[in-house]
Amino acid sequence: MTAHGISRECERRPARTPGTGLDLRPVAGEWEAFAVPTSGIVHVSSTEHEGRLLMHITEADGTDLRTWDALQVTPLAEEVDSGGAVGFHGEARLGADLGSREAVVCGYLARGVLVIDLYETRPQDQGAVARVASRRFLHRPVGPSHP
Numbered sequence: 001m002t003a004h005g006i007s008r009e010c011e012r013r014p015a016r017t018p019g020t021g022l023d024l025r026p027v028a029g030e031w032e033a034f035a036v037p038t039s040g041i042v043h044v045s046s047t048e049h050e051g052r053l054l055m056h057i058t059e060a061d062g063t064d065l066r067t068w069d070a071l072q073v074t075p076l077a078e079e080v081d082s083g084g085a086v087g088f089h090g091e092a093r094l095g096a097d098l099g100s101r102e103a104v105v106c107g108y109l110a111r112g113v114l115v116i117d118l119y120e121t122r123p124q125d126q127g128a129v130a131r132v133a134s135r136r137f138l139h140r141p142v143g144p145s146h147p
Contacts, residue, residue, distance in 0.1 A: 033138055044057050055073055116136045
């Protein structure tokens with residue numbers, strides 16, 4: 001109710017919870033980096049899993065490719081009444097084989113390109129930590145996909 005006793009309840013948008021009709025196809029599927037970097041994310045494969053996105057991220061470390069354990073991320077819409085996902089957010093604790101890092105992964109679509117921001121906390125010598133932010137631009141693969 002407003003200060004004048006008028007209810008605006010009929011004008012409110014219905015609340016939407018994850019997994020109740022949000023179309024995940026815009027962000028699901030295969031994505032690969034435009035230029036294959038020597039470090040960082042080079043490939044992402046994602047599928048729908050119980051209203052969330054299940055992501056498999058491959059990153060380069062020099063000439064080696066390393067794949068994270070499956071990561072569940074929360075899909076995000078542009079508005080509460082939007083039909084399709086335009087982004088996602090997730091957090092991961094990566095094991096010793098991936099540098100014992102903590103990572104926050106945020107992604108969003110921009111003109112058909114998937115932009116992924118990765119915020120990491122990396123352990124250093126003598127108990128110090130490095131905080132690192134990186135950004136990757138990925139596209140849908142053409143032809144054979146990356147592993």
